[in-house]
Amino acid sequence: MSYPNSERKLAFITGAAGGIGFATAEHLAKDGYDLFLVDFNAELLEKAKQALGKYGVIIDSVVLDLADSENLLAVLTKRLETMEVDALVNNAGIGFARTVEQTTLDEWDRTFDVNIKATFITCKLIVPQMIARGGGAIVNVASAGAMVGLKNRVAYASSKAAVVGLTRCICADHAAQGIRINAMAPGTVDSPWIGKILADSDDPVATRKMMESRQLDGQMGTPAEVANGIAFLLSPEGRFVNGSVFTMDSGYTAV
Ligand SMILES: NC(=O)c1ccc[n+]([C@@H]2O[C@H](COP(=O)([O-])OP(=O)(O)OC[C@H]3O[C@@H](n4cnc5c(N)ncnc54)[C@H](O)[C@@H]3O)[C@@H](O)[C@H]2O)c1
Numbered sequence: 001m002s003y004p005n006s007e008r009k010l011a012f013i014t015g016a017a018g019g020i021g022f023a024t025a026e027h028l029a030k031d032g033y034d035l036f037l038v039d040f041n042a043e044l045l046e047k048a049k050q051a052l053g054k055y056g057v058i059i060d061s062v063v064l065d066l067a068d069s070e071n072l073l074a075v076l077t078k079r080l081e082t083m084e085v086d087a088l089v090n091n092a093g094i095g096f097a098r099t100v101e102q103t104t105l106d107e108w109d110r111t112f113d114v115n116i117k118a119t120f121i122t123c124k125l126i127v128p129q130m131i132a133r134g135g136g137a138i139v140n141v142a143s144a145g146a147m148v149g150l151k152n153r154v155a156y157a158s159s160k161a162a163v164v165g166l167t168r169c170i171c172a173d174h175a176a177q178g179i180r181i182n183a184m185a186p187g188t189v190d191s192p193w194i195g196k197i198l199a200d201s202d203d204p205v206a207t208r209k210m211m212e213s214r215q216l217d218g219q220m221g222t223p224a225e226v227a228n229g230i231a232f233l234l235s236p237e238g239r240f241v242n243g244s245v246f247t248m249d250s251g252y253t254a255v
Helices: 019-030 042-055 069-079 105-132 154-177 192-200 204-213 223-234
Strands: 010-014 034-039 059-063 087-090 136-141 179-186 245-248
Touching (some): 010 019, 019 087, 034 042, 042 059, 069 105, 087 105, 105 136, 105 179, 154 179, 179 223, 192 204, 223 245
Parallel strands (some): 010 034, 010 087, 087 136
16 A cells, blocks of 8 residues: 555656656556656646546645755655655756856756755655565666766766666665665657757757767657656566666667
């Protein structure tokens, strides 16, 4: 029982209002998970909940800016008094297109607060709860940029490398207590994020081509494809996968 009065498992997903987070919520709802969704975009989160309503599972949510660490810690501590999480997906992420010289201290801090500190906080609160119940599964969404250097993405790629480090350390400490925790490292995925990058680009057609060509088959991934991978890592079929960096990038980081 994860929500009181429910026999279904409960999945907690951050950044669930759009892109990979929403696709993951939809996949897990179809698989019969109840959902607890976090996002800072109240309007999109409400739309996401309405769209997921047809799956007949319990959906609760909270509008939170994951960059506000103190508030995140306080709100989650309270919410976890009345729910037990079986599957945690730390998906929300942000990035600034900057070199080391261009990156401001505020941009660096916000990137790390959302991409790694919020992931640390949810794990800090939920791992002990999972251990007390005999185990649980976690996926932290990193990036291909955690594995290779990315041009013009200093804070982003550094924070995603930290996500991989956190994932491996929690695995090392808690695998024997039933925690399975993996990092998902997607290549370029055709989400609203990429849509915004293209819209802001001087030459969206050329930029899209460049982004597509990083994948060896010349195509971006889709949010639904990454959601398939996340759902596998959370599922009993993923039992033997722990502490891994699961790349889904059509060969981007293979060469
Ligand atoms: N799209 C890609 O090409 C790609 C590639 C590799 C990794 N990723 C990673 O996948 C994850 C999801 O990316 P996406 O492409 O679906 O992004 P997206 O921007 O399309 O969706 C991200 C969601 O997170 C929410 N969010 C952002 N900042 C937040 C905050 N401070 N507090 C609460 N919610 C917040 C947004 O409102 C949005 O709903 C990110 O961690 C990203 O780094 C994406």
